[in-house]
Amino acid sequence: MKIVSVVGARPNFMKVAPFCRALKTYPEVRHVLVHTGQHYDVRMSEQFFKELGIPNPDINLEIGSGSHAEQVGRTMMAFERVLREERPDWVVVLGDVNATCACSITAKKEHIKCAHIEAGLRSRDMDMPEEVNRLVTDRLSDLLFTPDRLSNANLKAEGVPDDKIKFVGNIMIDTLEREREKAAALDINSIVRENAIDSNAEKQRCGEAENYSKENSAALPFCHSELGNQGYIAMTMHRPSNVDQRETLVPAMRFFLDEVSKEYPIVWAIHPRAQKMLKEFGLWEEVVSNPNMILVKPLGYHAMLRLNMGARLFMTDSGGLQEECCVLGTPCLTMRWNTERPITLMENGGASILVGNAVEKIRDAYHSQINAPRHAMRPELWDGHTAERIAEVIVNH
Ligand code: UD1
Numbered sequence: 001m002k003i004v005s006v007v008g009a010r011p012n013f014m015k016v017a018p019f020c021r022a023l024k025t026y027p028e029v030r031h032v033l034v035h036t037g038q039h040y041d042v043r044m045s046e047q048f049f050k051e052l053g054i055p056n057p058d059i060n061l062e063i064g065s066g067s068h069a070e071q072v073g074r075t076m077m078a079f080e081r082v083l084r085e086e087r088p089d090w091v092v093v094l095g096d097v098n099a100t101c102a103c104s105i106t107a108k109k110e111h112i113k114c115a116h117i118e119a120g121l122r123s124r125d126m127d128m129p130e131e132v133n134r135l136v137t138d139r140l141s142d143l144l145f146t147p148d149r150l151s152n153a154n155l156k157a158e159g160v161p162d163d164k165i166k167f168v169g170n171i172m173i174d175t176l177e178r179e180r181e182k183a184a185a186l187d188i189n190s191i192v193r194e195n196a197i198d199s200n201a202e203k204q205r206c207g208e209a210e211n212y213s214k215e216n217s218a219a220l221p222f223c224h225s226e227l228g229n230q231g232y233i234a235m236t237m238h239r240p241s242n243v244d245q246r247e248t249l250v251p252a253m254r255f256f257l258d259e260v261s262k263e264y265p266i267v268w269a270i271h272p273r274a275q276k277m278l279k280e281f282g283l284w285e286e287v288v289s290n291p292n293m294i295l296v297k298p299l300g301y302h303a304m305l306r307l308n309m310g311a312r313l314f315m316t317d318s319g320g321l322q323e324e325c326c327v328l329g330t331p332c333l334t335m336r337w338n339t340e341r342p343i344t345l346m347e348n349g350g351a352s353i354l355v356g357n358a359v360e361k362i363r364d365a366y367h368s369q370i371n372a373p374r375h376a377m378r379p380e381l382w383d384g385h386t387a388e389r390i391a392e393v394i395v396n397h
Pocket of ligand 1: 009010011038039040041042044045065066096097098099129130238271272273318
């Protein structure tokens with residue numbers, strides 16, 4: 001049996017790692033790993049392959065950045081050539097990125113069976129490119145591997161036959177469980193120092209801090225070497241809906257700069273898109289010169305997990321981080337108006353609150369959660385063995 005699986009962007013990599021490992025236990029399976037090349041920076045891509053022991057991709061389509069149509073179109077053209085050459089029995093796609101959608105369409109047009117890992121999630125927000133990708137991929141796939149029972153219900157309501165839906169749990173948690181010990185052993189201050197965006201400013205800040213006397217320490221600007229003691233807030237924010245418009249990004253940034261950062265340091269692992277927009281809206285200089293806005297480059301898997309484990313609060317618009325916060329118990333303000341992952345919400349026992357991008361809502365939730373205790377929750381089958389269940393179903397299908 002030959003299986004081609006496809007990854008394209010950062011959130012795919014932690015999902016494919018356990019799947020590659022699970023397939024290795026089937027000697028009869030020939031597995032071809034294709035990287036579309038949507039994410040190409042070392043920090044957005046290669047680093048995850050190294051850290052998580054993912055084999056080097058057999059094929060890289062090198063499609064790079066571009067508009068959605070450009071990315072999807074280029075991926076389909078290049079992937080069609082791969083499929084004509086490889087003629088696999090199955091194409092396996094993961095998550096909801098452009099590669100997921102482009103390659104499921106291409107597979108079906110080439111009459112090849114397609115399996116979707118992380119099927120059935122719905123935000124019902126058609127302005128999200130990921131929702132379009134999810135709908136298209138699920139409509140076309142022959143096997144739909146769901147992370148929770150809410151996703152099964154979504155698929156059934158859309159008329160997907162029962163025998164295509166396989167409830168297997170959340171594959172990302174396989175990676176979390178395998179890697180959490182390694183992450184826990186990392187030193188948070190070294191992570192911040194090694195990944196700081198402006199390392200000269202950073203050195204100067206910590207140098208100054210060390211020269212202060214102990215009595216004066218309350219008046220110190222936060223220094224990265226103190227993160228562990230002070231407590232800190234972790235942040236990621238990159239969705240077009242949060243960073244692309246001035247009217248949305250500027251008020252949110254004012255809240256972070258003028259209120260939150262006066263109470264706690266914010267460690268922001270900043271995505272290239274957010275960095276670009278801060279510069280465009282004239283906020284970049286103020287952000288980097290605020291000693292309590294600690295900008296770090298996109299973090300590797302273990303560093304991000306460690307950051308999450310130690311944070312008082314996570315402010316994010318990422319889907320995957322909502323899930324990791326749920327299992328680690330980090331209170332999470334999800335800066336979106338909806339989520340395709342409702343199982344992670346506090347009303348369902350999880351750690352996340354939807355706060356959208358209106359400052360009043362973010363502020364209220366911030367005050368209600370900043371001193372809240374950690375509360376870990378593990379949904380059904382988020383047990384670290386999802387990839388094994390998936391491999392078994394595909395191989396025996
Ligand atoms: C993609 C995914 C999104 C996911 C996110 C995580 C889709 C539709 N979206 O969005 O679901 O949450 O990845 O990171 O697939 N860029 C770099 N280096 C890179 C890759 C991108 O600098 O290695 C820059 C590009 O110039 C581009 C911007 O980042 O303008 C956005 O990249 P893109 O791949 O278009 O989408 P993401 O916003 O990262």
